[in-house]
Amino acid sequence: MHLFNVYPINNITITKAKGSYVWDDKGQQYLDMYGGHAVISIGHTHPHYVGRVTGQLNKIGFYSNSLKIPLQEELAEKLGKISGKEGYQLFLCNSGAEANENALKLASFYNNRKKIIAFTKSFHGRTSLAVAATDNPTIVAPVNQTDNVVFLPFDDEAVLEGYFKKNGNEISSVIIEGVQGVGGINLASVHFLQTIRKLCTEYNAVFIADSVQCGYGRTGKFFSHDYANVNADIYTMAKGMGNGFPVAGIIIAPHIRAKHFMLGTTFGGNHLACAAALAVLEVIEKECLMQNAEGLGNYLMDELKKIPYLMNVRGRGLMIGFDVPEELKELKKNLLFNQHIFTGEAKPNVIRLLPSLALRKKDADEFLDAVKEEIEAMVPEPRLS
Numbered sequence: 526m527h528l529f530n531v532y533p534i535n536n537i538t539i540t541k542a543k544g545s546y547v548w549d550d551k552g553q554q555y556l557d558m559y560g561g562h563a564v565i566s567i568g569h570t571h572p573h574y575v576g577r578v579t580g581q582l583n584k585i586g587f588y589s590n591s592l593k594i595p596l597q598e599e600l601a602e603k604l605g606k607i608s609g610k611e612g613y614q615l616f617l618c619n620s621g622a623e624a625n626e627n628a629l630k631l632a633s634f635y636n637n638r639k640k641i642i643a644f645t646k647s648f649h650g651r652t653s654l655a656v657a658a659t660d661n662p663t664i665v666a667p668v669n670q671t672d673n674v675v676f677l678p679f680d681d682e683a684v685l686e687g688y689f690k691k692n693g694n695e696i697s698s699v700i701i702e703g704v705q706g707v708g709g710i711n712l713a714s715v716h717f718l719q720t721i722r723k724l725c726t727e728y729n730a731v732f733i734a735d736s737v738q739c740g741y742g743r744t745g746k747f748f749s750h751d752y753a754n755v756n757a758d759i760y761t762m763a764k765g766m767g768n769g770f771p772v773a774g775i776i777i778a779p780h781i782r783a784k785h786f787m788l789g790t791t792f793g794g795n796h797l798a799c800a801a802a803l804a805v806l807e808v809i810e811k812e813c814l815m816q817n818a819e820g821l822g823n824y825l826m827d828e829l830k831k832i833p834y835l836m837n838v839r840g841r842g843l844m845i846g847f848d849v850p851e852e853l854k855e856l857k858k859n860l861l862f863n864q865h866i867f868t869g870e871a872k873p874n875v876i877r878l879l880p881s882l883a884l885r886k887k888d889a890d891e892f893l894d895a896v897k898e899e900i901e902a903m904v905p906e907p908r909l910s
Contacts, residue, residue: 555861561769597799608748613760614776616776617793631787645679646709697731703752704840732759743818743882770798771792844878849874859902
């Protein structure tokens with residue numbers, strides 16, 4: 526049997542990891558500025574995380590949601606405290622796509638409507654409704670296509686207000702990333718998020734804050750949407766939630782009521798997943814990682830803006846993107862194979878940085894020096910200092 530070949534693969538095999546570094550099977554060290562798609566939130570193999578998960582595995586790894594699991598209640602309490610959403614309710618699942626799927630479904634249960642507003646360059650997952658609300662036709666199969674999703678221009682208040690004015694009583698939900706990840710690190714403006722909140726309140730639609738990639742402290746606040754000083758009705762979470770262990774969830778405002786069997790999952794909220802998620806929150810709190818993400822993110826963006834040829838440096842916290850011109854189109858590849866640094870990308874010309882929130886200044890400086898060195902090699906004049 527062969528693997529189903531859907532991933533472009535770099536011929537690198539990672540066998541060890543610690544903090545912001547990983548090592549391959551030949552002993553080569555790499556600086557990880559991508560965190561496996563923003564998954565590694567507290568650093569690879571953090572000792573508290575390893576201890577929490579190992580200790581739980583030695584007790585019990587899994588049983589079903591048909592029995593009480595006190596770890597779920599502990600996680601809900603901790604998550605409410607650190608996120609500032611203590612009045613909300615928690616439903617646990619396994620992946621970002623599943624979180625968004627359940628959020629969209631729950632919104633429709635709540636107001637008995639079908640229409641979903643999503644935005645250009647959005648990415649919400651690859652399952653049925655999540656992919657239908659993703660602005661990438663190449664990954665939407667015919668069976669996923671639906672007239673229930675409409676795509677509006679990202680960050681365009683006038684168009685959004687006009688659509689609500691015309692169709693407001695049909696709209697079930699609005700789903701938006703506070704910072705678009707796969708779309709290229711595009712920030713939703715504070716006023717745009719505030720406008721979504723106002724319109725959803727006025728028309729009894731559900732404001733879904735997709736925080737799968739831009740949440741969990743990555744931007745310096747727990748949810749990137751918090752910069753707008755408004756509350757969404759549902760927040761979706763995954764990626765950094767378990768530091769590599771598959772765990773996800775949605776937190777739900779109190780006016781949306783639960784009924785037995787309206788949502789469900791076999792593996793969601795299992796003992797190991799809760800232990801991993803609790804370890805992440807404990808480390809974020811103890812090591813002040815949200816403050817670190819904000820401070821180091823600002824430092825990285827300021828320094829990147831000083832480097833010639835890099836354009837449109839933007840982001841929040843440790844969710845950063847910048848554009849590269851055609852003559853630097855090999856920069857990401859050269860950083861990997863010449864400098865041994867992992868970064869991400871968004872087609873056609875964006876480099877994305879999504880490192881651990883525990884990244885150190887020395888790691889950031891190592892990255893900056895490598896970028897300058899590679900640009901010097903590709904574009905010898907002017908020299909960088």
